[in-house]
Amino acid sequence: MAGQTLDGSEGSQGTTEIKGHADPACACVQVAPITLQGCGEHKMKTDRRKIRSQFAQRESRTRHGGLLARCAGFAALCLVAISCLASDGGVPNILANNNRMPAGQLNSGVFTLHLELREGIWHPEAGDGRAIPVYSFAEEGHDPITPGPLIRVPRGTELHISVHNRLRFAVAVHGLHQHPGSAADYMELALDETKEARFPAGEPGSYFYWASTLGGKADRRSPASDASLEARHLDEGLMSGTFIVDKQGSNTNDRIFVIQVWAKGLFTSNFVGILSINGKSWPYTERLRARLGQPEHWRIVNVTPFVHPMHLHGFYFYVDAVSDGETEHSYIPAERRMVVTEPVHGGHTFDMTWLPERVGNWIFHCHILDHMMGDYKSPVLYGPDGPSLISATMRHEDDPTRMGMGELVMGITVNADNAHLVAAKVAALPLVAERHLYARERPASPYVPAGPSFFLEGVSKDVEPIGPPLVITRGERTAITVHNELKEATAIHWHGLEIESYYDGVPLWAGTSQHATPYIAPGDSFTAFITPPRAGTFIYHTHWNDVRQLTGGMYGALLVLEPRQKYDPVTDKVFVIGRAGVNEMRDPLVLNGSPQPGLMVLLAGQTYCFRFINITPNDGTVRTSLILEDHPAKWRALAKDGAVLSPPQATLQDAVKDVSVGETYDFEFAPTEPGDYALTFRSLLGSEVTQMIAVVPPGSAFSVYASKR
Numbered sequence: 001m002a003g004q005t006l007d008g009s010e011g012s013q014g015t016t017e018i019k020g021h022a023d024p025a026c027a028c029v030q031v032a033p034i035t036l037q038g039c040g041e042h043k044m045k046t047d048r049r050k051i052r053s054q055f056a057q058r059e060s061r062t063r064h065g066g067l068l069a070r071c072a073g074f075a076a077l078c079l080v081a082i083s084c085l086a087s088d089g090g091v092p093n094i095l096a097n098n099n100r101m102p103a104g105q106l107n108s109g110v111f112t113l114h115l116e117l118r119e120g121i122w123h124p125e126a127g128d129g130r131a132i133p134v135y136s137f138a139e140e141g142h143d144p145i146t147p148g149p150l151i152r153v154p155r156g157t158e159l160h161i162s163v164h165n166r167l168r169f170a171v172a173v174h175g176l177h178q179h180p181g182s183a184a185d186y187m188e189l190a191l192d193e194t195k196e197a198r199f200p201a202g203e204p205g206s207y208f209y210w211a212s213t214l215g216g217k218a219d220r221r222s223p224a225s226d227a228s229l230e231a232r233h234l235d236e237g238l239m240s241g242t243f244i245v246d247k248q249g250s251n252t253n254d255r256i257f258v259i260q261v262w263a264k265g266l267f268t269s270n271f272v273g274i275l276s277i278n279g280k281s282w283p284y285t286e287r288l289r290a291r292l293g294q295p296e297h298w299r300i301v302n303v304t305p306f307v308h309p310m311h312l313h314g315f316y317f318y319v320d321a322v323s324d325g326e327t328e329h330s331y332i333p334a335e336r337r338m339v340v341t342e343p344v345h346g347g348h349t350f351d352m353t354w355l356p357e358r359v360g361n362w363i364f365h366c367h368i369l370d371h372m373m374g375d376y377k378s379p380v381l382y383g384p385d386g387p388s389l390i391s392a393t394m395r396h397e398d399d400p401t402r403m404g405m406g407e408l409v410m411g412i413t414v415n416a417d418n419a420h421l422v423a424a425k426v427a428a429l430p431l432v433a434e435r436h437l438y439a440r441e442r443p444a445s446p447y448v449p450a451g452p453s454f455f456l457e458g459v460s461k462d463v464e465p466i467g468p469p470l471v472i473t474r475g476e477r478t479a480i481t482v483h484n485e486l487k488e489a490t491a492i493h494w495h496g497l498e499i500e501s502y503y504d505g506v507p508l509w510a511g512t513s514q515h516a517t518p519y520i521a522p523g524d525s526f527t528a529f530i531t532p533p534r535a536g537t538f539i540y541h542t543h544w545n546d547v548r549q550l551t552g553g554m555y556g557a558l559l560v561l562e563p564r565q566k567y568d569p570v571t572d573k574v575f576v577i578g579r580a581g582v583n584e585m586r587d588p589l590v591l592n593g594s595p596q597p598g599l600m601v602l603l604a605g606q607t608y609c610f611r612f613i614n615i616t617p618n619d620g621t622v623r624t625s626l627i628l629e630d631h632p633a634k635w636r637a638l639a640k641d642g643a644v645l646s647p648p649q650a651t652l653q654d655a656v657k658d659v660s661v662g663e664t665y666d667f668e669f670a671p672t673e674p675g676d677y678a679l680t681f682r683s684l685l686g687s688e689v690t691q692m693i694a695v696v697p698p699g700s701a702f703s704v705y706a707s708k709r
């Protein structure tokens with residue numbers, strides 16, 4: 001699928017990988033030490049340690065969980081390694097698949113593909129970087145790749161797909177069937193068995209196939225009882241591939257991005273894991289190229305069991321279709337969401353379209369810090385026995401190639417064919433407003449530990465637990481100067497705003513390679529020039545992805561008002577959800593910086609705007625509900641991520657909404673009934689915070705409190 005708009009020159013990671021690892025001895029170096037002590041003399045000690053520690057972790061898991069099959073599996077891998085060492089082949093490297101080239105043969109409406117399940121060594125980062133033994137798919141006669149070979153056929157195609165199980169386990173292979181389909185429709189393969197599936201393609205959509213091991217072993221689940229992706233062991237997470245059914249004659253000039261996870265030791269102190277997009281992890285993910293004014297069509301396929309709120313910097317995108325892996329729902333234009341963040345749940349996919357309207361460097365990433373910060377791992381992953389406090393002050397300055405990020409991040413460079421067009425776009429308006437925002441340490445308060453936060457000149461009286469609403473006006477060119485009074489570097493991202501790349505706040509990347517945004521060193525300042533093109537609810541937050549800065553309170557609501565509109569906190573209510581510390585096992589959710597917000601009084605008969613923001617580090621699902629006497633109240637949806645909803649979307653609905661990290665929602669709440677309402681934010685990671693709201697009749701004794709913030 002070599003795209004017209006995306007230049008593959010830097011993107012063909014798979015090709016780079018092949019060049020870097022053509023020498024089979026390389027794979028032997030990685031594997032030999034665990035398999036044959038005697039032939040290790042020429043091996044590198046670091047690799048020996050690395051593989052030994054992986055082996056030790058498998059052993060420890062076996063001891064603790066009675067996981068005999070895992071040990072057997074690794075022994076099998078060792079055997080393969082021995083046999084490969086004995087031959088010239090070696091254990092194959094598993095190459096990164098950029099999903100541009102469909103596999104198989106399509107002849108006279110019949111698609112034929114011979115797949116294999118193989119063991120090999122995966123390099124999620126540099127070709128000579130970390131080496132992880134994993135299982136993956138291969139097309140027969142080719143190297144194994146991850147994600148697996150791309151199945152892509154037009155609607156109406158008949159598919160003949162065989163799978164040969166070359167693993168030392170029985171396996172279940174899912175998803176090789178007609179769509180819409182059923183998760184219960186899968187095939188089981190014994191050792192060395194080959195089976196073929198024959199079926200019509202079915203309805204167009206973005207789907208995937210995947211495998212897991214099984215078969216009579218004590219620790220392997222029985223597929224009959226649980227055929228879900230969620231039940232797959234995380235160290236099998238690379239046995240997945242994309243399955244696209246195109247509409248007849250549709251444009252196949254799009255890109256497919258598969259999110260995968262490999263991990264082991266979940267909920268133990270040995271936890272280790274890595275997330276990847278198309279088989280690579282930032283900063284080694286594909287660097288995309290897009291052309292100014294030429295739409296991009298992407299398909300996001302999440303074969304992990306986790307939710308990933310995918311956020312595009314600088315641009316809105318339309319969500320064209322969503323699927324649960326078995327059934328796709330394609331939106332008609334009036335239904336399409338216009339968003340900057342779309343959460344994709346485990347085993348789900350979505351299709352998106354966006355228009356590169358401004359040149360420069362941008363990123364598309366998962367907004368969960370655990371999934372975008374490389375070395376940082378939330379204590380949640382280790383369980384109660386794990387590290388109680390992770391490295392909260394990472395020194396990103398030490399590794400500029402990572403730009404403070406890791407794992408689920410892709411870089412995008414938008415270039416212009418016509419420089420005049422760019423010049424016209426950035427013609428400066430006169431400066432009409434100025435803001436001064438100070439990043440400043442804040443002492444501990446009764447419920448909130450000390451940490452860095454913001455002081456906004458002219459608005460703040462003190463450094464509060466989170467930044468105050470930063471209010472600017474649509475169409476007004478505004479200079480926001482960030483003064484860094486911390487002892488560490490920072491950078492601020494204006495989340496959701498359609499601005500120039502240089503002011504987007506991704507240090508060492510945003511802007512252009514010749515003129516990249518700096519991080520703001522201690523004592524330094526940086527001015528972002530912003531002319532917001534639309535009114536709505538946005539976020540400002542640290543993007544020098546330091547978990548201490550984010551949980552300390554370096555975030556706030558960024559409100560863009562219409563010209564001549566005044567911000568009225570009496571009727572315009574901002575609810576910002578964060579975490580009061582770096583440890584989700586211990587630190588609570590906070591609402592506007594407080595775990596115990598005081599009573600809010602509203603007037604019956606008055607219309608309010610509720611603005612919700614989730615800017616927690618890792619709480620991918622925060623269920624937000626407004627309850628009166630055990631029943632949800634009603635509110636009307638107004639906007640998502642700052643973009644006003646189309647009339648068919650702006651419905652009156654039950655006041656229950658999941659808000660993911662990096663999402664904003666506006667609702668209109670017009671209570672008619674007095675009573676005690678509970679506005680509760682509950683994270684699936686644990687912890688909840690409730691804002692009690694008393695709705696009182698106008699003229700009652702308490703109505704005076706409704707005029708207060």
Ligand SMILES: [Cu+2]
Nearest residue numbers: 308366368371
């Ligand atoms: Cu994620």
